[in-house]
Amino acid sequence: MSAQILVIEDDPYISELIGLYLKREGFGYDVAGDGEDGWDLFSAGPPDLVILDLMLPGLDGWAVCRKIRAERSTPIIILTGKGESYDKLKGFELGADDYLVKPFDPKELMARVRAVLRRTMPGFAREPIRIPDLTIDLDRYIVECCGSELTLPPKEMELLHLLASIPGRVFTRDQLLDRVWGYEFDGDPRTVDVHIKRIREKIGMTEHYRIETIRGVGYKFEVSGA
Numbered sequence: 001m002s003a004q005i006l007v008i009e010d011d012p013y014i015s016e017l018i019g020l021y022l023k024r025e026g027f028g029y030d031v032a033g034d035g036e037d038g039w040d041l042f043s044a045g046p047p048d049l050v051i052l053d054l055m056l057p058g059l060d061g062w063a064v065c066r067k068i069r070a071e072r073s074t075p076i077i078i079l080t081g082k083g084e085s086y087d088k089l090k091g092f093e094l095g096a097d098d099y100l101v102k103p104f105d106p107k108e109l110m111a112r113v114r115a116v117l118r119r120t121m122p123g124f125a126r127e128p129i130r131i132p133d134l135t136i137d138l139d140r141y142i143v144e145c146c147g148s149e150l151t152l153p154p155k156e157m158e159l160l161h162l163l164a165s166i167p168g169r170v171f172t173r174d175q176l177l178d179r180v181w182g183y184e185f186d187g188d189p190r191t192v193d194v195h196i197k198r199i200r201e202k203i204g205m206t207e208h209y210r211i212e213t214i215r216g217v218g219y220k221f222e223v224s225g226a
Contacts, residue, residue: 003048003117005029008038010056021106035059046074048121054080069095075116129164131223132208136161145203156199163221172218
């Protein structure tokens with residue numbers, strides 16, 4: 001089940017970056033650049049979750065949070081440039097569900113969004129990918145391979161899940177870096193090859209699935225009959 005997210009953030013770069021990651025995760029979203037517009041969008045059709053910056057022009061984030069809580073129990077994740085305990089406590093006292101200090105990793109924000117939605121939105125949890133000999137449960141970060149349960153490190157898990165989610169699709173190394181490591185990754189592109197090697201060592205290949213190398217391009221996940 002997808003979810004609709006309202007982003008209330010006055011920094012265009014941050015709101016655009018959040019939007020890119022929300023879209024990548026399959027969420028619908030709206031963006032407001034100040035508190036008044038954010039409240040108007042919220043009132044027009046309450047979203048499933050609000051990502052709320054505190055330092056907004058005009059109606060600030062504290063006031064928006066109070067107004068939302070006076071009307072509904074919609075989950076709120078607060079963003080702020082301040083990391084003081086007082087601000088965190090105040091946010092939680094006003095009813096925020098989570099709190100993230102800028103600058104933050106967009107992937108961490110997405111993980112927090114999913115965690116909050118799993119607690120508050122019935123039916124949100126993603127269905128595991130199931131093929132013969134292999135089950136990939138990204139919400140629990142667990143892989144079941146030929147009857148054995150494996151716990152993969154986060155990047156290996158996300159890389160495997162991405163490849164297996166679209167069997168037969170060829171992903172370039174750059175696409176895999178963008179989707180798993182993030183748009184601002186500036187490390188060694190060969191990190192993809194290293195992680196693929198580790199995944200192959202752990203899950204192997206059977207008559208039902210395999211990870212194929214497309215020379216000079218990238219990788220694809222093949223499922224028999226797919």
